[in-house]
Amino acid sequence: MKQLKNLSRYLWILILAILLVLVIVLLWNIYAPISSEEMLLKINMGDTAATIAEKLEQNGIIRSKFLFRTLASMRGTDKHLIAGTYTLGGKHNLLQTLKMLEEGNVTAVRVTIPEGFSLYQTLHRLERSGLASYEDLYKAATNPEFVFQLTGFKVKSLEGFLYPDTYAFDPDVTVQEILSTMTRNFFDTLKKAKIDPYAIDNFYDILILASIVEKESNYPEERQLVAGVIYNRLKAGMKLASCPTVNYILEQQGIKKKVLSFEDTRIPSPYNTYINYGLPPTPICNPSLSSIMAALNPAQTDYYYFVSDRDGRNDFSRTAEEHLAKTKKYRRKEWE
Template identity: 35%
Template sequence: MLLALGASAGLIAQEWRGRGPLVKPTRIEVRDGATLAQTATQLEQAGAIYSADRFRLYARVLGGSAPIKVGEFRIPARASAADILKLLQGGRTLQRFITVPEGWPAVLVKERLDAMKELTGTVDAPPEGSVLPDSYSFERGDDRAAIIARMRDAMTNYLANAWAQRKPGIAVKTPEEALILASIVEKETGKPSERRLVAAVYSNRLKQGIMLQADPTIIYPITRGKPLGRRILLSEVRARNAYNTYAMTGLPAGPICNPGRASIDAVLDPADSRALYFVADGTGGHAFADTLEQHNANVRKWRAFRAERGI
């Protein structure tokens, strides 16, 4: 009799604390109002436990009195029944992430949020330049508008802190102007080592009243920040609108993308340089020049580089 009881206790302990039947990780969603019995049935159907009935019994006897939490949970492969219950009681829900890369325009942020089927609610594209590029965590069922609000709060806070530490004598006069110029710097170079130099070029031009002549400001009114997919037309270079810096002096009417932290920092602390020009150098970076004569020489080198490669 004692041996039989001991064997039964051993089997119970093995099924409760031993390796579970789940072959690979899976996800379980516990909806608001779901009971332990309903959740146990889900677990059995997913192959995470051997028996829903026995899971409920063991949970009541061995698992404590804490209730299970609402949310989406990732169940590891071979997790024991005891560990699964502990996971559900602890409320460590599955975290998902949405990433906004540096330089993305608002329309792409909206499209990315719309594509996340785990989210709820509808949302308009946020104001251009108002969200801080980063990775943001969310849970299934979160509201799209709430996530955009977090992105916008992150940008507001970062810009305010960066502005408070700005270098004296910079070209921009307000945080809003800094954001606009940072969006141009973001679009003009993807090379971290030259961001502050690009910022210096545009800062010098602003201070001297020279047109910025930034190609991305031509493209923005046409595509709202999406890739143009072709060469810029002469008519587009000459177009007069609120953004084209080939047709006006000063900054465009607003940001042309959502700039990242590094581009904001570069505008608020540009390199100590007199450069007024830059052109691609064939290495993924740019050649900078203080004078038009130097710039024209760099342009000739760039054209020769392209010609050699049949571009």
């Protein structure tokens, strides 16, 4: 009898524990914010809570479409969600998202462009936000007349000029307004740093160099050294042999690699600095102010090489022999 009582007590404890876990999971799904890219989401007249929940889950704005439908039904709003174009995502929980749809809130779209994003990555992120299509953005960003109008430089595209930052756009913003805002931010940032690009004869080359510095170094404090190495190699008539320039080529093909193969370094392209001398024809990303400053003020050293160590920092060398030894050492550590 005592054993039955103990078994019954353990069973109740187990049931209560399971219920507690379920309640915690339920509350977490409702109240824990989920981080996602902000985007425009259009809710049409007649869309049901189930249809809306499907859209939200597919775009990573909520974790559970079932819970969204259930909560909307419990609140009596499942058939009264307001149609319109919404800015959703960011960092909101399920309940906050549901309330926005109940109240009909429509706000500006916030888009964050990280430092070092290329034109390709930037335009795709803008497209995912729902503001405009990649094709329309790309057409404008590579229109020589429009590019000259925004930058004052006769160059192929806005690559390098779309300053990395967080932007808030109105839902009905045009493609031209998006690109104008980002380019204006680039020039405003330079102005605040007391940099006049039109007073620098080779500024576009400096911007190209800065874009390579940005991709070669994650740490602002070493970027002047990286810039110094690039300048030293250019002056010595050496090929830059920069992996990011090859990654830029692969990126256009939808390929992303941590380590390049020998075949990759042989790709015939004016951007491939393993086979071509000098700088690539355009920037390979939109660099930060830190990288632009480094390109304008490179460190004066006798370094000609650098290799990334195990922590992602660059180790600089003066000779090819020293560089090869360090390269072998770091690769060997990666295999351990």
